[in-house]
Amino acid sequence: MASLSETHDALTKRLTDTGLRATPQREVVFKVILEKRDHPTADEIFARVKAQMPTISLATVYNCLETLVQNGLVRQVNFDRAPTRYCPNLHEHAHFHDETTGAVHDIDVPAEVMVKLRELLPHGYDACAIELSFRGAAGVRRNFAQN
Amino acid sequence: MASLSETHDALTKRLTDTGLRATPQREVVFKVILEKRDHPTADEIFARVKAQMPTISLATVYNCLETLVQNGLVRQVNFDRAPTRYCPNLHEHAHFHDETTGAVHDIDVPAEVMVKLRELLPHGYDACAIELSFRGAAGVRRNFAQN
DNA sequence: CAGTTTGTTTAGAATTATTCTAATTCCTTC
DNA sequence: GAAGGAATTAGAATAATTCTAAACAAACTG
Incomplete structure (x- = not known):
């Protein structure tokens, strides 16, 4: 499996290629999804990210997830009407x-x-x-x- | 395809078998789903049913849909986070x-x-x-x- | 049948995941 | 180091759905 720093580089590249910035928030959200590949919900991701970056807001988590999904770095998974989950397996x-x-x-x-x-x-x-x-x-x- | 009166009987039977009642509301919700098989949402079903039964409430439509689904008479279809759709094709x-x-x-x-x-x-x-x-x-x- | 029970409908309030808004902060680049 | 664009933030707003409690209806019971 690719190391975290490799995937970190992938994140930076993928984002800057589209004129976006590899902000600390985006990095930590991405890292959290890679670390524990248990298909967490936005809320769960928020909780995990907060441990490392207590000032982050839920809105930012949603924003980051959206950009990650749009740039093909994570995948969205929906089951019925349950909260959306996020998956790093591409x-x-x-x-x-x-x-x-x-x-x-x-x-x-x-x-x-x-x-x-x-x-x-x-x-x-x-x-x-x-x-x-x-x-x-x-x-x-x-x-x-x-x- | 089964006629409407046949499916009506199927509804009655399926419901009474589980100790439930074939109420006018359940019947009309079921009929509407069979009539136009375009995978309507609860809101759309509500609008169509209201034309025939103006006093029905949205909550009742949701209740009816739930019993119909639970009794295997219609199927629920979800796409991403869009409103749930209902399908009579079993x-x-x-x-x-x-x-x-x-x-x-x-x-x-x-x-x-x-x-x-x-x-x-x-x-x-x-x-x-x-x-x-x-x-x-x-x-x-x-x-x-x-x- | 009158009375009770059980199931159903109803309006409106509540919930919940998500998105929007508008203000602020942060980079980047002249 | 000022300007401009991008990103973050808190909180309000949205929208689909579920819950609540009261009213209603049908079905049993004696």
């Missing part, structure tokens, strides 16, 4: 929402499956985004590491 | 959200594709629901009937 993937624990897990989707899905669309339909999500229970307890 | 299917017109189209998903999707889940993950949605533009204008 590879094509689906999400599994564990209803019993509330946890969200990334699910790998092979490119060929994505192609298959795209083929479901009638002629003339052009999808710029495909969202696939599962809801259920990750019931079985295993002995080896969990994600 | 077959397994995906949705295409046309960003230019705001329209929502049903997309057929063959059973074998659903099986493939379910196979993406690691052992121990049990999905009770799979949501697949496309976002984009249905750009090509065609001469024949559109859905």
